[in-house]
Amino acid sequence: MGVIQGTQRQFMTGNEVVAWAALAAGAQAMFGYPITPQNEIMHYWTRLAPEHGLRFLQTEDELSAGFATIGAALAGSLVFCATAGPGNVLMQEPISMAEMMRVPAVWVIQQRGGPSTATVIYSQQETRLTCFGGNGEGLRIVYSTSSHQDLFDYVIKALWAAWEFRFPAFVLGDGYQAKMREPVTLYDPESAGVNLPSVEPILKPEGVPSVDREPVHLRNTFNIEEELMDVLMGHIRDYLDMSSRVVESEEHPCEDPEVLVVAHGVVWRSAREAVSVLRDQGIKAGGFRPITLRPFPEESLRAAAEKVKLTVVVESAYGQLESMVRDRLYGLKVPVRSLLKPGVGVTAEEIVDSVIQFSKEV
Amino acid sequence: MGYRRRFVVAGEGGQGIQAVGEILAAAAYRSGLESLYIPNFGVEQRGGASIAFVQVSEHPIGAPKFEHADIMAVLSRRAFERTRMHQGPDTVVIYDSSDLRTPVIDDKTVGIQGWETIAPEGFAASVGRERESVPESESRPRSRSILLPVPASDVAKDELTPRVMNMIVLGAIVSLVEKITEESVMEALEAKLGAKFAEDESLRELNRNAIKRGKELVQQVLSQAGVSG
Amino acid sequence: MADEQKVAKAWRSETKPHRFCPGCGHGIILKGLADVIDELGIHGQGVFACDIGCSLLSWDFFNLDSVQTHHGRTIPVVVGMKRVRPDLAVIAYLGDGGGYSIGLQHLISSAVRNDPITVILANNTLYAMTGGQMAPTTLIGQKTGTTPYGRSAEDTGSPFMGPEIVAAAAGDAAYVARGSVTKFAELKQILKKALLNQVQRSGFSFVEFLSSCPTNWRTKPADTLKFVNEDMAAVFPLKEHRVPEDLGVDG
């Protein structure tokens, strides 16, 4: 029996939703270090802990939180971690180890302004860091959420995907989503037919090493260039193979669209609203939202962009999504314009104005 | 777009601004509307003002950020300065006509100093009660914007207790929003403060009365101005 | 505990000879650890984690499940494991750079929390991993890759007194001691207490061993021994800094 009976409609903050989703998915442990705006995830997790037998440790820093998360995952625990901003920067060290050693752990990132300490409020400036941080290839699964329902759904999905594919998985939220309250439908994933993670000890499986089985010796250090590349190419092949099972996107449809507005995360809400307003005004607009930023839904984006005369990328960062979009649209003739507001939320009205302006220009 | 209302509630830290936002949003949700509440964001966060943004709608709500509010409630001059960009031509602005001058925090001030800690009730009194009118003539150019003076602090102090000033403001706001039922407001109040009420039964009545007084104060202003409910 | 019939030797002969230099102290500490794991019969519950540095050459040393981590981050990894699997006996193995420099916050914080883990640190007075640079434990006047004219206290401070500092941070439940690779019987006793304090008393243990690095010291065997027993021991006293009252070791 799950911790959530049936289906419940609740009015909650995003941080609460994350804690409930992790609990509903069967997560057993969380490690964290205080940083705004994700703190309430730890607060709710620790409040829920005694009743549900959950583990939590507030570590001495984000490095420790990240590495303890890895230790717990290796020991076979469904575990997650949450951070933001400068904490996310520090967290890249353990995350790179998780990437190399295929550790199935989940990080929830509630983006705040950057670089440096910047603001504790909101941003989409951790998009590139979360996708490609560390000294590697970005072998990660990154879900970008735009609503509390997304937070609930994708925390559960990220926990599943991490263990299914053995790559570190991320739920990329932001300070707005963390702090705002809106309705959300909580459900027991099992009775809702949602995939649940299948967890097993990686480091300490059944049996006595050298008696029942060979010892497990895990490492992230390699001797020579070719040995490293062999290991990495194995990981990369696995990553590419799983991509078709993981990529997700959403479109706000419009017949014969002439303008495609591309946004991710909470900005998608403004983009969708702007698309509706534009259509009311007689402008044939459509919207595209990558839900997974890693792997990126390249095919569906190209298919949507091929049909239009103008693509407009909107984000609360200075070109982090735009560069991903431009990369994916390479070779298409459609012009790309962007509304870039690093560290600041974007209103639907601003998007409407920009699209009208860009439409006149091209 | 269907029915939609956007609210900005702004005041000093310690005035209970976020409680107004939370209860307002929860009451709308209980009234069967989609609802979104978010505390301070953007540049508004700096400088000690506390701001709550609430949106309610028949449809799922888009961006948490918006340009113009339908209803603003501003409880200090500073908070008004911080939020006036949200005052559009059609915005109704409720303000505390008994507003106190923003207390000055200086090196003589005893107690906690810092972000969102100034002006708890009693503290304002300790630094004197100098009156200042809030959105005077300079805010008028916004053509059709309607200003509703509500003497929330005075009424709270004189009739109830200073602590419930924010509930008077809540009552004033919801009196302008038909789709948020009184029943749902009381339910949301109970959900938020039920634990406190359990400790002290009298608090329930006090808060309920404050909400009712807020409604009455708005009715009075509107009837004086010749506007019917 | 492992099934009585299923006790294996912790020493993994398939990966021997080990990869340490002749005269290196690591091999001595790890041999002692293998013996003690066998003697205590905790093979079945043991998990070994090693740091970056020469300590990482131990990643497949034992017949134990093991993981090699990042520089200084071995303690948080075993803390994470132990939090979700209290039945395990977790061992963090690191050098003086990982423990006293880049990972010091983890060592101290773990001691303060009294995490039920066993931390073993080899002190060889330098960063052997990267070619013999100065470590927190480098002696005054000692020449290293980054102190080519000898370490000066005015410039880079004095040798870091690990067990003394950890003992100050840890509570009464902790076992904290310093031994030496040149005193093998005592080394094994210290390791035994460090493991028993975890598996019997759920206490934190931290043990440092004065270790040798003739390759980077450029010393002949006799000089190597002399450097450990005289030069190092003069600065780093061999003693038990914290011993829980009820920590019992039978021979």
Place this chain on the structure above:
Amino acid sequence: MTRSRGNSARVVDAFVGEYASGKTEVSINRALDLSREFGTVTLLDLDTEEPVYTVRSVKPVLEERGLEVVALDADRVFGLGEAGVTVTAEMLGVLSRTGHIVIDVGYGVHGAAALNLVEGIEDEPQIRIYCVVNARRPMTSTPELIASYLESLDPCDFIVNNTHLGNETSLEVILDGIRTVTRASEITGIPVAAVSVAASVVERLRLAERDLGAPLWSLELFMVGSPRL
């Protein structure tokens, strides 16, 4: 060669020098020369300083050319650069082998001290220590710098003048180098054993026809290209 030790006496030559002075190329060529003249030669890689650019990377090539090479195998260098460069008993016991011995020692004073690790080295009557000098390297660019460097290495029996500028090596570079190193030799009293130059440069500048003041060692280069373990 500076001295002929004849077939009966074995050769034990150790090459030390500044970082990237060309020790390894000189060591390899010395070993190959010896093996052409006298048979069994063991080349020991005792470079414990530089983890990648060492004899180890060309070991198979050298073994094909008939050298005995004592160096860490790839499977022994786990975590290279992270785990340090270790030495083995085979390396330290190299003097117990029959035949001639050439030792490529690590860079700098600290590197040179690694020679001390070789068992029996202090009692080895045939040991000759050569310091490889490239006068186009900043730390050994003047006679005075070279002299002070040689003194710091003590003991050092011979200098090998390996002055070059890679592909840009000109006659002027070589002759300049000879002037500088000769002066250093005069200051220290340490003789110049050879002038070593890459074979391609020897050919291009026709150095074989010139008097360089010391024997010319024409070097076949092995360490070019990307390192291999």
